[in-house]
Amino acid sequence: MKKTTAKTIQTAFKKSLPVMAGYVVLGIGFGILLKEAGYGFFWSFLMSLTIYAGSMQYVAVSLLTSGATLLTAALTTLMVNARHLFYGVSMINTYEHAGKEKPYLIFALTDETYSLLCDGTAPEGTDAHTYRFFVSLFNQCYWILGCVLGSLIGTVLPFDTAGIEFSMTALFVTVLTEQWLTAKNHLPALIGLICSALCLLIFGPGSFLIPAMVLITAALLCMQKTMQQKEGEKA
Amino acid sequence: MNQRLYAFFMVAVISLFTALLRFLPFWVFRGKRAVPPVIRYLGNVLPCAVIAMLVVYCLKDVSLVSLSGCVPVLLSVIAVILLHVWKRSTLLSIIGGTACYMVLIRLM
Numbered sequence: 001m002k003k004t005t006a007k008t009i010q011t012a013f014k015k016s017l018p019v020m021a022g023y024v025v026l027g028i029g030f031g032i033l034l035k036e037a038g039y040g041f042f043w044s045f046l047m048s049l050t051i052y053a054g055s056m057q058y059v060a061v062s063l064l065t066s067g068a069t070l071l072t073a074a075l076t077t078l079m080v081n082a083r084h085l086f087y088g089v090s091m092i093n094t095y096e097h098a099g100k101e102k103p104y105l106i107f108a109l110t111d112e113t114y115s116l117l118c119d120g121t122a123p124e125g126t127d128a129h130t131y132r133f134f135v136s137l138f139n140q141c142y143w144i145l146g147c148v149l150g151s152l153i154g155t156v157l158p159f160d161t162a163g164i165e166f167s168m169t170a171l172f173v174t175v176l177t178e179q180w181l182t183a184k185n186h187l188p189a190l191i192g193l194i195c196s197a198l199c200l201l202i203f204g205p206g207s208f209l210i211p212a213m214v215l216i217t218a219a220l221l222c223m224q225k226t227m228q229q230k231e232g233e234k235a
Numbered sequence: 236m237n238q239r240l241y242a243f244f245m246v247a248v249i250s251l252f253t254a255l256l257r258f259l260p261f262w263v264f265r266g267k268r269a270v271p272p273v274i275r276y277l278g279n280v281l282p283c284a285v286i287a288m289l290v291v292y293c294l295k296d297v298s299l300v301s302l303s304g305c306v307p308v309l310l311s312v313i314a315v316i317l318l319h320v321w322k323r324s325t326l327l328s329i330i331g332g333t334a335c336y337m338v339l340i341r342l343m
Contacts, residue, residue: 021326022325025326028248029329029333043242047250050247051246051249051253052253053253054327055289055334056249056253059289060245060246060249061244062292064242064245070245070248073245073248073249075247076238076251077252077253078256079284079285081256081257082256082281083281083282084253084275085256085259085274085278086260086261086274086277086281086282087257088256088257088258088259089260089264089270089274089275089278091261092261092264093264094309095261104263106257106258107254107258109257122262141338146302148278162337162340162341163333163336163337163340163341164337166311166332166336166337167329167333168335169293169308169311169312169315170311170328170329170336171316171329172286172290173293173315173332174290174292174319174325174329175286175325176283176286176287177315177320178319178323178325179282179283179286181319181320183283185280187280187283187285188279188282188283189284189287191284191287192283192284192285192286192288192291193286193287193288193290195284195288196291196292197291199292200295207290208295209292212288212291213288213295216281216284216285216288220277220280220281224273224276227276227280228276
């Protein structure tokens with residue numbers, strides 16, 4: 001039994017290694033940004049521990065600095081993290097009998113963890129739920145490590161960090177480009193761009209997020225038939 | 236409101252709603268209840284649209300009236316796209332694009 005557990009942890013660690021580089025680098029970027037916004041080590045640790053959602057934490061920094069209301073924060077979280085609903089839906093069967101680890105497995109289901117575990121299989125000779133638990137745990141450790149390192153680096157950095165805030169833009173442009181290259185249907189991305197730009201023009205930079213979210217959801221729901229026909233044609 | 240207290244409430248709200256989204260499907264669809272088609276559909280299309288919205292959100296304060304206000308951002312966004320199409324490496328695209336921006340704002 002002990003031998004299996006040791007092997008399971010070892011395998012989980014190896015599988016989680018590709019996430020390490022990404023999480024540490026993105027975490028450092030977040031920590032530096034947060035530090036520049038006036039929130040140090042403690043906040044970086046707290047946010048990576050309790051929020052534990054990369055893109056949302058980046059958005060949280062600008063919500064904090066712009067003094068957004070709690071309602072805006074709640075709605076923005078719902079939109080930015082809505083994809084987690086769908087990760088959850090697809091993991092229901094996989095996590096069904098996970099036992100006492102289940103709450104943590106669900107809490108720690110980030111994009112990267114999902115990408116490692118979504119096929120629903122576990123390597124041979126490992127206990128499936130223990131394996132998933134340790135992959136999730138290692139990933140969060142990398143993220144916390146990166147975020148905290150960023151705060152510390154942000155405090156002692158010998159050079160001028162002006163412009164580091166572009167890392168958030170770069171992150172989302174990268175994700176959008178990747179989705180654009182892999183998606184068959186570009187309509188959702190275009191709807192997102194057009195609705196947001198439109199709302200930005202009408203409502204201004206300070207308050208366009210909520211109207212944009214409403215408009216995007218409405219537009220996507222209106223387009224459901226067209227979109228599914230298009231999928232059908234291509235399939 | 237006190238700034239620290241405000242930040243604390245913000246972190247609490249964001250944490251709570253993130254966890255809510257992660258736990259909700261396991262609670263709603265417990266016991267093999269079927270997932271409605273509209274949820275499946277939104278699951279396919281919403282992520283792309285939201286990322287596009289976040290890109291606009293990042294660019295919301297870019298001033299189009301002054302050259303130094305928009306040229307570094309636009310060039311760096313193009314650099315990120317080109318880097319990503321070329322190498323398809325998330326880390327390289329982010330680090331390269333950010334470095335490009337940090338250099339450009341010092342030159343312009």
